[in-house]
Amino acid sequence: MKPTIAILEERISAAMVAAVGRDDCAAIVRPSTDPKFGDYQANGVMALAKKVKTNPRKLAEEVVKNLDLDDICEPPEVAGPGFINLRLKPEFLADRLLEINKTSANLGIDKAAVPKTIVVDFSSPNIAKQMHVGHLRSTIIGDCICRILKFLGHNVIRQNHIGDWGTQFGMLCALFRDKTTAEDIEEFKKIEDEWLSDDEILKDIEAFYREAKQKYDSDEDFAADARDAIAGLQKGQEYWKKYWQAIVGVSESHYMEIYRNLGVTLRDKDIRGESAYNDDLPVVVDELKEAGLAKESDGAICVFPEGFKNKEGDPLPFIICKSDGAYLYATTDLAALRYRVNELKANAIIYVTDARQKLHFEMLFAVAKMAKWVSDDIELSHVMFGSVLGEDGTPLKTRSGENVKLKELLDEAVERAKSVVEEKNPNFSEDKKKQIAKAVGVGAVKYADYSNNRTSDYVFSFDKMLAMDGNTAPYMQYAYARIKSIERKAQTKDVDIEDELAGLQTLNLTEPAELDLAKYLIRYGEAIQAAIADYRPNYLTAYLYELAQKFSAFYTNCPVLKAEPGKRPTRLLLCDLTAKTIKHGLSELLGIEVVEQM
RNA sequence: GCGCCCGUAGCUCAGGCGGAUAGAGCAACGGAUUUCUAAUCCGUAGGUCGCAGGUUCGAGUCCUGCCGGGCGUGCCA
Known part of the structure; x- marks a missing residue:
């Protein structure tokens, strides 16, 4: 439509x-x-x-x-x-609503005329570190972009560009070897699922990292082992690779669990870490040299894209190879970009990272274009976002100055939501209370993020995101639950909603609250377009919030089940379409669960 | 120094190629419940859109300068 x-x-x-x-x-x-x-x-x-x-x-x-x-x-x-x-005209509105009623799967929204292949690079946590609050925005904003693009009919390819390579892996592998044997690993692999979650040695990956670091700094023999390991890894030795793979595997299982809790659509198949590009890095550098674009400067190999200046006003380098011969993330990103264009056949590549990397991506895109690795018809976008701040206005940290773990953050949100449910609806079963608490708690964290303009920093506040009033997940979920409540009530009154809606030919829209809601319902597509045009989920949350507000006004002014026979089908349809729109927006596009009761 | 982002109500923030009287929420104050969940709704109050110029019939939005904050600026990612 x-x-x-x-x-x-x-x-x-x-x-x-x-x-x-x-x-x-x-x-x-x-x-x-x-x-x-x-x-x-x-x-x-x-x-x-x-x-x-x-x-x-x-x-x-x-x-x-x-x-x-x-x-x-x-x-x-x-x-x-x-x-x-x-x-x-009310008649036009009625036609639109009836049309949406007939084809309600898409809520009246057409697929893109020309489907594109779009690569979305997001989340990208580091192996050997727990996911923390710094990964939240990339993960969920990227997920939302993927969900919307998919809904609009595009071929979406998610790329989780995890940090699974680097010098720190030498010491991690060395420590892992000290604590286990190659035979153990073979044994572990046979019972893969269990050892990933139960293995004591790597259970607390961060403690493991700290121990490795501490030992590396204090124990010369160990440091030699670590260097040995990194050299071995770089040469592709099977011996060390086994340990490396084990560490990567454990770490992946940690963040896959977070993705499940967050309702994020990233899977194993979407992982393509930095290590996947190891073999391409020398090729990238060589090609840029051969093309005359890269040259040596102070021992490093650099490309100097036009228009970028350093402090002194001299050309700013995009360093692709350090003076010690090591490659950098610039090199890896170039290799990944080539892979996405050449192998994945991307028409567009979207990078979802924090705003501090803006310059890096500007230079990356400039260099890729200089090298003619991307043609002009391929859209390269850096979707950036601001920081999550604590109440004091500085980046959110724990009292001891560490990054707040994502798991702990979500657990606390769920716990707080649980106590609200306990207070409001003590009669619900324990299972139901838990389920509601999870939907509300996790939903609140995600919704708070989505509802802020992504380019600005925002202050993280459990109290605000879990408030029942205002533009929050609980308010949205409550509006939905109220509609579901009407539907349940209908059953006890022998009102067959499905039957009344199925044969509906005309509507009777007269009350201001009805018209207001009806006019807003047909604008869902506008909100989605606005949200995706600039990759701004807050346009979508703003729409949903206003929709829920209009519904609440309708709800207070217009009785549904007690309406006269000539009005009831119209009002039932308004309820039904509002519920479907809220559910679609929240759960399909934002990945936030709705609940039948709360 | 240079570059980028930002500065909107007491607080947190919206504001889609420049459009009519700049909008929400929170907090404050006043109302509404024999009614499908009051976790709600309705209303009141609150503004030199950082400052100063400029372009325009019209500027929160575009341009210039200044003030204030954040981030970045050659071998981390």
Whole structure:
């Protein structure tokens, strides 16, 4: 179904073309700034009047004369300096709602006309470290982008570019060997699932890391082993690789568990870590050298993309090989980018990382283009985001100054939600209380993140994200639960909702709260478009919140089950579509669970 | 020094190619419950959109300068 705003845009633009005889006419249709101006307004006439040097109000009148919107709107009105105000007809609204009712799987939203292959690089935790709050935003914003793109019909390829390579692995492997034997590992592998979760040695991967580091600094023999290990790994020796794989495996199982808890759609198959590109790194450097783009500078091999300056105003290097011969993340990212273009056939690549890496990605993209590794029709985007701050306005840390573990953060959110459920609904079964607490707690953390503009930092506050009022997950989930409650009540009153909705041919939309809700329901697609156009989930949460508010107003003003027979089907449909939209938005697009009762 | 991001109500934040009287939520105050979950709804109050210029019929939005904050700026990622 074509979005209402798109139809209006098309027809009004055409009327503008007819009025002035030139084709660069944009109607610029927007939702009205004030309900008294109607539902939508066209702002484009004033700009056009300037271009053709005519009176904007007169031109607007002319455009309206050429305009046929009888099937959609009341007669358009020209207002102010040259706005065209549009008010939707209830019959049009009814048609749209009935159409969505018939094809409710997509809620009236069309797939993209041209599906693209889109690679989304997100989450990317480091092996041998627990996931902490710093990984939260990339993980869930990236997930949301993937979910929306998928829903719009694109071929989405998730890439979890984990940090599974680097010098620290020498000491980790060395310590692991000290604590176990190669035979143990073979034995472990036979019972893979169990040893991943039960193995004592690597249970606390961070403690393991600290122990390795401490031993590396104090024990010369051990340090020699570690260097041995790293050299072995770099040469691809099976002996050391076995230990490395074991460590990577354990670490992966840790964050896969976090993904499950978070409702994030990352799977094993999406993992392609830094180590996957090891063999490509020399090739990347060689090709850039051969192309005359890379040159030696102070012992390092660098590319100097145009337009980047350092402190002294000299060209800023993109270092792809250190003076000691080691490669950097710049090299790995270039290799990954080539893989995504050449092997994955990406039409677009989206990187979801924090804002501090902006310069890195600008340079990465510039170098890739210099090398002609990406053509102009491939869209490269850095979707960046700000930091999660504590109440004191500095990046969120524990009291001892460590990163807050994601697991602990989620556990606390669930625990807090649990105590609220206990308080509000002590009668629910323990299982139900737990299930609600998990949906609300995890949902609150994710929703709080999504509802903030991703480019700014935001202050993390359990109290705010778990509040029942305001733009929060609990408020959204409550609105949904209220609708489900009506449905349950209907059963006890022998009202067959399915039956009433199935045969529905006409609607009876009259009350302001009904119309208000109906008009907003048909705008779901606008919200999704806005959210994906700039990769901003907060547009989607803002829509859902306003929808829930409009529903709540409807709920207080318009009885559903007790409505007269001529009104009840209409109201049941409004309830049904609101529930479906909220559920779709929350659980399909944002990965936040809804609950039947709370 | 240079570059990027930001500065909007007491607090936390929205604000889609420049559009009409700048919006929410929290906190504050006042109302609403014989009614499908009051975890709600309705209302009141609260603003030099950091400052100063400029472009424009029109600027929170675009340009310039300044002030304040954050981040980045050659061998970490």
